[in-house]
Amino acid sequence: MRPTAKFVSTTASVIAILGSLALTLPAKSLADEATIKEGKEVAFDRKKGNCLSCHKMAGGSLEGNIGPELVAMQARFPDKSKLRDQIYDPRTSNPATIMPPFGKHEILTATEVDKVVEFIHSL
Amino acid sequence: MKKIAVIMSALCVLLSPAISLATNPEQDLKDFRNEYASRFPDVPFADFINGVYAIDKASREQWESMEEFPPYEIYIDKGEKLFNTPFKNGKSYADCFPKAKQGIKQNYPYFDTTRKEVITLEMAINECRKNNGEEPLKYGTGTITHIEAWLAYKSRGKKINVKIPNADALKWYERGKTHFYTKRGQLNMACADCHIKYSGHLIRADILGPALGHTSHFPTYRSDWTASGDGMGSLHRRYDGCNQQVRAKAFPMQSEEYRSLEYFETYMSNGLVLNGPGSRK
Numbered sequence: 001m002r003p004t005a006k007f008v009s010t011t012a013s014v015i016a017i018l019g020s021l022a023l024t025l026p027a028k029s030l031a032d033e034a035t036i037k038e039g040k041e042v043a044f045d046r047k048k049g050n051c052l053s054c055h056k057m058a059g060g061s062l063e064g065n066i067g068p069e070l071v072a073m074q075a076r077f078p079d080k081s082k083l084r085d086q087i088y089d090p091r092t093s094n095p096a097t098i099m100p101p102f103g104k105h106e107i108l109t110a111t112e113v114d115k116v117v118e119f120i121h122s123l
Numbered sequence: 124m125k126k127i128a129v130i131m132s133a134l135c136v137l138l139s140p141a142i143s144l145a146t147n148p149e150q151d152l153k154d155f156r157n158e159y160a161s162r163f164p165d166v167p168f169a170d171f172i173n174g175v176y177a178i179d180k181a182s183r184e185q186w187e188s189m190e191e192f193p194p195y196e197i198y199i200d201k202g203e204k205l206f207n208t209p210f211k212n213g214k215s216y217a218d219c220f221p222k223a224k225q226g227i228k229q230n231y232p233y234f235d236t237t238r239k240e241v242i243t244l245e246m247a248i249n250e251c252r253k254n255n256g257e258e259p260l261k262y263g264t265g266t267i268t269h270i271e272a273w274l275a276y277k278s279r280g281k282k283i284n285v286k287i288p289n290a291d292a293l294k295w296y297e298r299g300k301t302h303f304y305t306k307r308g309q310l311n312m313a314c315a316d317c318h319i320k321y322s323g324h325l326i327r328a329d330i331l332g333p334a335l336g337h338t339s340h341f342p343t344y345r346s347d348w349t350a351s352g353d354g355m356g357s358l359h360r361r362y363d364g365c366n367q368q369v370r371a372k373a374f375p376m377q378s379e380e381y382r383s384l385e386y387f388e389t390y391m392s393n394g395l396v397l398n399g400p401g402s403r404k
Contacts, residue, residue, distance in 0.1 A: 053327045064325040091311075098321060100310040107309055 032118065039119030042112045049108065049116055054099070058123055067099060073123045084117045146297055148287055148390060155391045158319055159335045171336035172398045178323055179330050182404065195272055195344040195400040198355055202273030205266065210255045216270070219251035228271075228278035228397055232285065232386050234292035241295050241382040244271060245357055249377075262376035263363070268342040268355040275342065275399030283339065283397060285390040295379075299387025302380060303334075308371025317365075338389040340401030347404075355400075358385055 043049040044060065051057070054066035077083040085092050088103030102108045108116065159171065166177050176183040206216045206223065220227055231244040248270055249259040260267040287296050303314045317326070318334035325331075341358040348354045356364075359376040362384060366373050374380040 062328045064327050064329075066321050066324045066326060098312055098316040100312070105309045105311060 035115050035118045036122050037119075039115035039117070042108065043116050043119055048112065049102065051116075057120075070120060070123050073121050077121065080117060080121055083121055084113065087116055087120070088113055146293060146300075148293070148296055151300070152391060152393060156335065159322070159333050162323060163333070169395065171333055171392075172339035172395050174336060174340070174401075174403065175330045175332035177336070178333065182330065186402070186404070189402055193344075194354060194402050195342075198269045198272045198342075198344070198353070199276045199400065200273075202269035202271065202276075205270050206273055210252070210257050212255050214255050216248070216251055219247070219254070220274075223274060224277060226274075226278035226281050228275050228399070229281035229283060232382065232389055234286070234288055234295060234386070236288055236291070239291050240379070241292075241386045243377065243382055243385055244274065245359070246377050246382070263357045263360040264348075264352045264355065268357055271342045271357065272355065272400040275340075275397065278397045279399070281397050283389060283392050283395050285386065285393055287390065295383045295386050296390060298380070299383035299385070302384045303387055308366065308369035310369040310371075312369045314365065334388065334391065336392050336395050338385065338392050339395055339397055340399040342399065343401040343403055345403045 040059065043051045046053075051070075052060045052063045054064045055068070055070050056063040056065065057070040073083065077086075089101040090097045090099040091101060091104075100107055102116075103110060103113045156168070159166070160168070163178055170177040173183070173186075176186045209215045217223060228244055231247065232241050234240070235242050245262060245267060248267060249262070252259055287293055306313045306316070314334065317331045318337070322331050322333045338358055341361070342355050343361070344354045345356060346354065348356045348360075357376065359381045362381050363373050363376065
């Protein structure tokens with residue numbers, strides 16, 4: 001009984017490791033795409049980012065025009081961490097801004113902010 | 124222009140200790156008006172009582188056709204009946220407000236120097252009830268807004284002329300002003316952000332209206348308000364709604380906080396005429 005059980009569990013974990021390797025290793029861009037997609041959902045969700053209430057951006061509709069259109073973001077923000085700062089707490093660049101401090105005021109979780117950053121950076 | 128702005132703000136920094144010691148509502152009022160005059164040079168001052176419809180042609184047309192059969196009309200009639208219905212003690216609102224028929228809404232809000240507080244019309248209605256042994260009405264919606272609708276209607280065309288009679292009143296004004304310019308809530312926004320700085324911009328599909336004239340047309344019928352109630356709502360109901368939008372702490376209707384805000388906002392609208400009750404999208 002014992003050896004068999006051990007054998008089974010070892011095989012299982014080896015398979016699990018192989019499986020996760022297969023998912024993460026060969027396709028970094030695949031994972032990014034999934035993150036970008038999740039980031040977009042958070043950004044467009046009215047109860048979460050609701051970024052469209054102020055920004056025009058690709059894929060959106062009925063956008064507001066309080067903030068600038070979000071385009072060519074990699075050129076605007078070569079440094080992704082600056083983009084993260086802008087979304088986490090835009091008061092760091094403009095204390096009087098109307099844009100909400102999404103991370104600092106816990107409107108979004110840190111993980112959600114990260115995902116939104118990936119999405120916005122892809123625009 | 125930019126240079127002037129920079130010089131001006133440098134001056135402000137230099138002068139600000141003097142300014143903050145002596146608040147000057149008259150100067151505030153000038154600055155407030157100028158803000159809109161420069162943002163919307165084509166909109167005549169008198170038209171600011173129409174909110175968003177003063178600054179946007181397309182929505183104004185829709186609104187004007189809605190106003191042909193005003194959705195608040197039945198509430199004016201209901202309000203008039205309520206106003207003239209005797210209390211259990213035989214008296215009625217007319218005993219508290221003998222001049223109602225000639226229009227009294229323009230006298231509110233006012234600072235009562237004996238009581239040392241701002242009295243609003245909605246509050247005065249409930250005080251009239253209490254003094255006559257009746258239960259107070261729920262603030263903000265329903266019956267009380269019908270009575271207000273009739274009173275507002277009777278005051279149409281009368282000028283807003285709020286006074287700040289003494290230092291105590293000035294404190295209430297200051298409190299309202301501070302509320303107006305302070306960022307609040309989880310979303311960290313001030314009334315001034317939406318209704319001055321970005322007035323005329325779109326937030327989603329909604330145009331942000333000017334705060335000049337905010338108080339001229341309440342109570343107001345809003346289609347959004349038919350979801351809970353009959354569509355009618357008071358000024359404080361609107362304050363509550365805007366504070367909810369930014370996920371800020373709500374204050375009770377007719378609280379000192381909202382009465383101060385009403386005092387400040389109505390003072391800022393001095394010189395405009397009343398045109399309530401109103402209708403909004």
